[in-house]
Amino acid sequence: MAVPLRGQRAAALLHFLCFLWAVFAVSQNAGFPRSVRKEPDVTYGGSWKHLTFLNQVVLQTILYLLCVISDTVALCMPSLEKRVSSLVVPLRDFIFSSYVFPIGLFVPVAFWSLYVYDRELVYPLQLDDVNPIWLNHTMHTTILPLLFIELFICDHKYPRRCRGILGLCAFAVVYLSWIMWVNHASGIWAYPVLGVLSPLGRAIFISISFLIMVIFYFVGEQLTKRLWAKRKRKCT
Incomplete structure (x- = not known):
């Protein structure tokens, strides 16, 4: 349900503009033709081993695409709205609640916290010669306001808590397995901080990171419920 005051x-x-921005940011970070990147990431797994890239290219881009489809049908083909919404909206809401909000909030918080402490642990200085500063911000800064804009303009229905947390756990396990495989196959850690930690330190770091994402899941759930419950009361 869109915000009544702004209208559908x-x-x-806004959804369409967010989708265009996500596609543009992904194309630039992926090193596509005419990308502003000075050289592509040719290491094992490329950009696909970074959570920041997966968050934007897989999660946020898909979310905004689903939003655009839902909005377009509702505005231009109302006779099909019920049929399309029954398929698109539950998927859209699940992606937002279980993946986009907790991971999208975790990425800038974790990145900038490590960056301030010691940037070499997460974004070595040499990367400034590869990516312009503004391109770095597309992956680690602008995703945050876009996240809260989405929370504000669209009433996402959260799934049952156990189902939502299970979805987040599944993503975390798959991603952890992927970066472990990258390290096993190439000796490369997706993030330098993992390379300077002991095995116990890595286990603790990964466990704390996952716990933070679970906490962010509850933050998104509570913000959504309180914001939209308050608006619904005003409309009655």
Whole structure:
């Protein structure tokens, strides 16, 4: 449900702009033709081993695409809205609640916390010669306000808590297995901080990171419920 004061068209426009921004940011970070990147990431797994890239190219881009589809059908093909919404909206809401919000909030918080402490642990100085500063911000800064804009303009229905947490756990296990495989196959850690920690230190770091994402899941759930419950009371 879009924000009544702005209307469905305003929410649809914002979703479309967010989708265009996500596609543009992904194309630049992926090193596509005419990308502003000075050289591609040719190491094992490329950008696909970084949570920041997966968050934007897989999660946020898919979310905004689903939002655009739902909005377009609702505005231009109302006779099909019920049928399409029954398929698209539950998937859209699950992706937002279980993946986009907790991971999208974790990425900038974790990145900038490590960056301030010691940037070499997460974004070595040499990367400044590869990516312009603004391109770094597309992956680690702008995703945060876009996340809260989405929370504000669209009433996402959260799944049953156990199902939502299970979805987040599944993603975490798959991603952890992937970066472990990358290290096993190439000796490369997706993030330098993992390379300077002992095995016990890595286990603790990964466990704390996952715990933070679970906490962020509850933050998104509570913010959504309180914000939209308050608006619904005002409309009655």
